[in-house]
Amino acid sequence: MERRAVIVAGFGFRAAADVAACKAALALAQSGHPAVTALAAPHDKIALLASLATALDLPLIAVTPEMLRSITTPTSSRFSLETRGTGSVAEAAALSAAGPDARLLTRRHVSPNRMATCAIAQGPAA
Template sequence: MIVAGFGFRTGADIVALSTALAGAQHGHPPVTALAAPHDKLALVSDLAKTLGLRVIAVSPDALQIPQTPTQSIASLGSRQTGSVAEASALAAAGSGAKLLTTRHISPDRMATCAIAQSDAQGPAI
């Protein structure tokens, strides 16, 4: 399973998510699902529909479990994780997940995307 996890600001749009995904995806296998915090699923669901992918909701508790290489002060303050994108990707990819790429930031700085991979067939959340 290869999951693209997203973190983004209120006001982000599908273009910001798409460009962050393109940056993260570069040189990696195609993703099989998209993931984001459960309260931010609407925009990610729109992108998933466009790409024909499923979307995975990540609970607040699940966001706090993975250790993320990136440590954003904003993410730590709002979500108690160093990177919402990295934590979403890792949590949604399931048991044994590893990051293929740390977060990539969209050019407008409104969205981030990270990609994780695991042998799991579904999320452990």
């Protein structure tokens, strides 16, 4: 049986974001990378991604505040640091959900309307 790497798209988004903004950020981040196998976002914002996860037939992973704060990200947003305790919510969500020893395939990409961000991380083969 072939073991496949876990590829997680992590999201961060403003309260006014919609699914279209998340889809746009995902498309930008996904370009040239392997297909994602799961979506992840902070637990208190996971509801917005439910329809996208269903449409893509992918599992949706809720990331706790503790998980977000435990990740050091290459991107550093002052707002993310102040509100979530991490430099990039999208990068931290992707890395947390992809598991131990995960690595970023792409830093966060911002949707054209600047309402959502998406980063892609790869975890070890499962």
